Amino acid sequence: MAADPALIEQLSDILQKLGRISTRRIFSGAGLYVDGLIISIVRGDGSVFFKVDELTRPRFVEAGSSPFTYARKSGDKSLHSYWTLPVDPFDDPDEVLSYGRLALAASRRARIAEDVEAKATLAKGSVGKGKVGKAKAVTTKVGKLASSSGLDAKASIGSGKRPRKG
Structure with missing residues (x-):
């Protein structure tokens, strides 16, 4: 299932304040990049995940986020470097931008x-x-x-x- 183009456009519009936005197909969804650095994964089911590291993960945990998981034959697998965006991109663009800044900082450190x-x-x-x-x-x-x-x-x-x- 492909990621929702309207959702990707909304996120791109919000995050363009951080730099040049590009997208690529990834995990049956899309990866959002700022100046060539990946900061977000948008899955086909509409889930949005932002890049985290040891410095930014606590903010996502406090907000009730969870790590990116996907199903494998041997069971679910988690990527702890991407966590769910704890706000709706259509409801709170300023908060999305704030989380985008955290994700970009984590991507730069990586x-x-x-x-x-x-x-x-x-x-x-x-x-x-x-x-x-x-x-x-x-x-x-x-x-x-x-x-x-x-x-x-x-x-x-x-x-x-x-x-x-x-």
Whole structure:
């Protein structure tokens, strides 16, 4: 079942204040993206889910939201990174926009974490090839990026030191 075009249009109209809105087919529904970052899933049954993380999930829980679930042969599966939108998009656009801001922030943090992990992998690969200076530069940049986002850079990327020969 495809997502309701009127619902997608309503959400897009509200969320356009956050950036350029695009949609793509996902999970027999639609994904709503702001500037290329997914912030929402709209299912064919009209359910709307917004992206959450550890920082934003409590607000959704307090509002009575529940995680995105779907049926599998082995039982229901939950995606805890998407929770139901606790307000009706047609009744309270300002509140939808507020939740949209939270979802966009969560999506941005997820992108930063992915970038940090990817750069750390590259940096570790460079160390093994004798490119320590370049690896340290990447590690430093990744660390600064992570710390500005509240991430633990050392836990993500290691020390950046050259491994000892033994």
